[in-house]
Amino acid sequence: MATTLTALRRQIDSAGDLKSVVRTMKASAASAIGQYERSVAALGDYARTVELGLGVCLRSVEQPPRETQTALAATPLMHAVVFGSDQGLVGRFNEVVVDHAVSALAQTRCRVWAVGERANARLVDAGITPEGCFAVPGSVELITRLVGDILLKVQAPAATTQADQPAATQSTALTLFYNRPNAAGYTPVSQRLLPLDALWQHGLANRPWPGDQLPEVLDASAQTLRAFIREHLFVSLFRASAESLASENASRLAAMQRADRNIGELLQELQAHFHQLRQAGIDEELFDVISGFDALSTSDEAKSTP
Template structure:
């Protein structure tokens, strides 16, 4: 059905408004991503400091005995998004978590979820959430979220009948190729291979490390700092990838809006050209009609009628 010029103009106005919103969202995604990138780099330095503390502890006190420890509860922390406009971000991560649980073939873990929309995506796959946390609205909120998660994990460890719990982190991270992918990272118990590597690494200093507090209390404090740094890093990485997903989606939307605007402008230009052509043809036809001479009667001539054929009755 043919459209009028007025209809096309309204559609172009609406698409231009949408285009403005999409460009604003693109700009916000780029601006919001930068602080999270900086927070990610900052927590890397803190994480290395904690590793150095563990290195010093292991060099001074040796490797703790984990033989008597028994793994009790399984805990999984899932970092989702509540901000929207980032495509199927939560659904992809929920599918990854469901696949990880199926592959583990063990008892269903206690799920700590960040984001209400992430909880809904997990619920669609029949995965229950033990506790819901609000995602950070800014960089300052990452530390708040990491503190809350660390405290809750400590409570679970204290409430567990065993001396240790197993904790996994599920979030979306960037790969070396730049592609985003959902991944699961073990957090607790500490990887024995990592501890052995730290224990075997030589301590580069003239003095050996020492401490005065209880070795068990110091190790618990170091583990808590390690948990906090890992949770902070996972949350910051999730926020970076969320903004990257939103930026990619907005770029696709921007291209689609520009293509639609190009089509509408082309249709409007063609419709205007048709209107101009029609008006020009009307003017030309009228001008040609005015140029044609009118037929007039010759002067001095009269009309005659032949009455011979008529018969009078």
């Protein structure tokens, strides 16, 4: 009995320690969600400013430079970036985004880059060997470094090119796959960054200017346009990374809430079993005392009888 009670007490203590760890992870995930959501909201104002400037440039440039052309060369080289996680305890976060990417990239010639070791492993299991794997940033400040690394890798020339088309003139397409937060948690989405969409460019060029005077680009309008396109790429990659991180922490928070609930139920069962065994031990000891008292009483009565 003592051994069983000791084992149960050890299990209860372990479950209590695990519950404390889960609650700490819940608090950390909830705090991280707010951090990344605030960064996305703050980025919205800058993104609108970039789009306004890009619209002015598109109106002033008669012939857009090559990177703004929407028509791709034959069999263009496509780059895809799949945002996942480095750590576990996130439910089906990586499976959902990788399945979405694999479905969209089926029968497509592309170079795939993974963000996060878990997403990289899922891509390999799905039959896609990524060109490389980026580490998931641990804070908002580190997202800028990730964006720079992605742009450097994507803009690097491919190791193999078409025989009749140099690498420098090959058209390049860039698509992002990531989870976006919503009321239900998150949903997988894809966003094409390059080539720029013709309808999107037309909408920017015809967007009303918020002020009375329409600005003009004085000199080097094509160069200015390229600068705004680079800023647009930066903003889009930064937003995708921040939304993916917010979704990851939302998934981790949901997983920790389920774990907290399951551990609480397990603790109740263990404590109920512990109290039952303890009460059974107390009852057994009381019965032994009563039986011993009855035996002594019977013996004394027998001795006192003449």
